[in-house]
Amino acid sequence: MVRFAEVGLRYGGPGDGPGAGPEVLRGVSFTLTPGSFHWLLGPSGAGKSSLLRLMHLAVRPSRGEVEVLGTRLSTARRAALPALRRRIGVVYQDFRLLPHLSIFDNVAQPLRVAGRAERQVRADVTEILRWVGLVGKADAAPAALSGGEQQRVAIARAVVIRPALLVADEPTGNLDVAQARRVMSLLQQMHRLGTTVVVATHAETLVAEYPAPALRLAEGRLVSHG
Amino acid sequence: MRLRRTRGRDPLGLRRVLSDRLLPALAASMALLAALALAGARGAADLAARWEGGAATALTVQMPHGARADRALAALAAMPEVGEARLADQARLAALLRPWLGEAPAIPLPSVIELRLARLPPDPAALAQRIAQAVPGATVEAHGVWVARLLALARSLQAVALAALLLVAGIATAVVTVAVRAGIAARRNAIDILHELGATDGDIAGRFARRVALLVGLGALGGTLAAAPVLAGFADLAAPLLGGAAAMRVQDLPWARLPWAELALLPPAAAAIGWLTAQVTLRLWLRRLP
Numbered sequence A: 001m002v003r004f005a006e007v008g009l010r011y012g013g014p015g016d017g018p019g020a021g022p023e024v025l026r027g028v029s030f031t032l033t034p035g036s037f038h039w040l041l042g043p044s045g046a047g048k049s050s051l052l053r054l055m056h057l058a059v060r061p062s063r064g065e066v067e068v069l070g071t072r073l074s075t076a077r078r079a080a081l082p083a084l085r086r087r088i089g090v091v092y093q094d095f096r097l098l099p100h101l102s103i104f105d106n107v108a109q110p111l112r113v114a115g116r117a118e119r120q121v122r123a124d125v126t127e128i129l130r131w132v133g134l135v136g137k138a139d140a141a142p143a144a145l146s147g148g149e150q151q152r153v154a155i156a157r158a159v160v161i162r163p164a165l166l167v168a169d170e171p172t173g174n175l176d177v178a179q180a181r182r183v184m185s186l187l188q189q190m191h192r193l194g195t196t197v198v199v200a201t202h203a204e205t206l207v208a209e210y211p212a213p214a215l216r217l218a219e220g221r222l223v224s225h226g
Numbered sequence B: 001m002r003l004r005r006t007r008g009r010d011p012l013g014l015r016r017v018l019s020d021r022l023l024p025a026l027a028a029s030m031a032l033l034a035a036l037a038l039a040g041a042r043g044a045a046d047l048a049a050r051w052e053g054g055a056a057t058a059l060t061v062q063m064p065h066g067a068r069a070d071r072a073l074a075a076l077a078a079m080p081e082v083g084e085a086r087l088a089d090q091a092r093l094a095a096l097l098r099p100w101l102g103e104a105p106a107i108p109l110p111s112v113i114e115l116r117l118a119r120l121p122p123d124p125a126a127l128a129q130r131i132a133q134a135v136p137g138a139t140v141e142a143h144g145v146w147v148a149r150l151l152a153l154a155r156s157l158q159a160v161a162l163a164a165l166l167l168v169a170g171i172a173t174a175v176v177t178v179a180v181r182a183g184i185a186a187r188r189n190a191i192d193i194l195h196e197l198g199a200t201d202g203d204i205a206g207r208f209a210r211r212v213a214l215l216v217g218l219g220a221l222g223g224t225l226a227a228a229p230v231l232a233g234f235a236d237l238a239a240p241l242l243g244g245a246a247a248m249r250v251q252d253l254p255w256a257r258l259p260w261a262e263l264a265l266l267p268p269a270a271a272a273i274g275w276l277t278a279q280v281t282l283r284l285w286l287r288r289l290p
């Protein structure tokens, strides 16, 4: 479950956190039920990535309450957040793969952070890489992959721990239509497995192809939900 | 491009940014300095211990034959520099002189007065002169004053060596801090990603700390081993001062005299400084992340 109540966000604080800059999100309130699939729509600069950042605990709100998977951020201790982050899968707009690690190790990272046994890591990573069609590239460096392949690695890393919440920021931004459909079917599969999924995009054709409830942002405000 | 699988050992790529060259080399040179300081402190302590006995009696006054010792004692005790004046024990004197005079000396032994000084005189020769005037015909021996001076010097050398040791530890902390900060800057992105994947501060700080402790510990071990022959050489130079003889061959150097216990502590101490400094630096830095 994800709940936002009168959330405001300013950048410019230490480490990109809440600070004194202009408010990029203003009075945002909504609730996502567990296991739902939502589009997050809006023009460039509307605050989609910022809203997702709040959802996966990369920033804290400047005001209002954010509740993620039953934890209220306003009262949560900082030490409680790592465990919560491990239940959230994130596909970043710019992938954020570790360039010095192989594809295998990149995808394995969430499992290792969670302290899983190496035998299980190997099995799970191999399975996920097969799922996204990249077993053959397991030992390649991220830089040696095409944009679409890197996108699929990012998705594999996001879902390998079977998160309760999956947020994807423009996961089809760099892809041709066929690749985009493939990525969408992966995300839909996760949704069908019971994961709460939020996908930010400005590709309206894709939204038309996969109809689902949508959060619409404009200039930092939520203009429609549903 | 293909990459080897890491089995999760080094997700931050620290082998690259905390390389096995610079930090160990710095740690080695600092351990070398620390070893020199340690040996200096130990050597000064040894010399001080040896001289302490000699310095207890600063001056000896040998009375002319037939002179009244009690008058001389009273005159000497009245001098402001003199802390204590007492007659040397005749039996002890006889024992001291036995090699030259035999079991039953034919000549009567001179009376000798031993003086402890309240404080070291600025000019021992002048004091000796004034004593000779106070006790006519007496011979004054002032070598004890010089021994006391050397003792004070050895004591301050010991203090300086310990201060140098502290200074080296401080510099080591600063060096590790700089290296760790550079490592953070180089891996800022990877740290962010690991943090967002749910790694705890302890997790990330621990990776840096273990790497730094390993590098610094190994470097310090190398530096300490390199210092050992140098120290043995010094100990050899000091041997005659401590009542020994200089060695002619390497294996005859006074290896046993090196402060091995303290030296053995250097690498673990260096590793501990590295570990702790990295932990503190990382944890302070990580607090800026949400």
Ligand SMILES: Nc1ncnc2c1ncn2[C@@H]1O[C@H](COP(=O)(O)OP(=O)(O)OP(=O)(O)O)[C@@H](O)[C@H]1O
Binding pocket: A011, A012, A016, A021, A024, A042, A043, A044, A045, A046, A047, A048, A049, A050, A051, A093, A202
């Ligand atoms: N780290 C940051 N520091 C300061 N300002 C930021 C930061 N990230 C985003 N912003 C600002 O916040 C506003 C919203 O940005 P955001 O990235 O959330 O938009 P978006 O809807 O994701 O846009 P796009 O569709 O182009 O990805 C923008 O005005 C942007 O300049």
Ligand SMILES: [Mg+2]
Binding pocket: A048, A049, A050, A093, A169
């Ligand atoms: Mg964005």
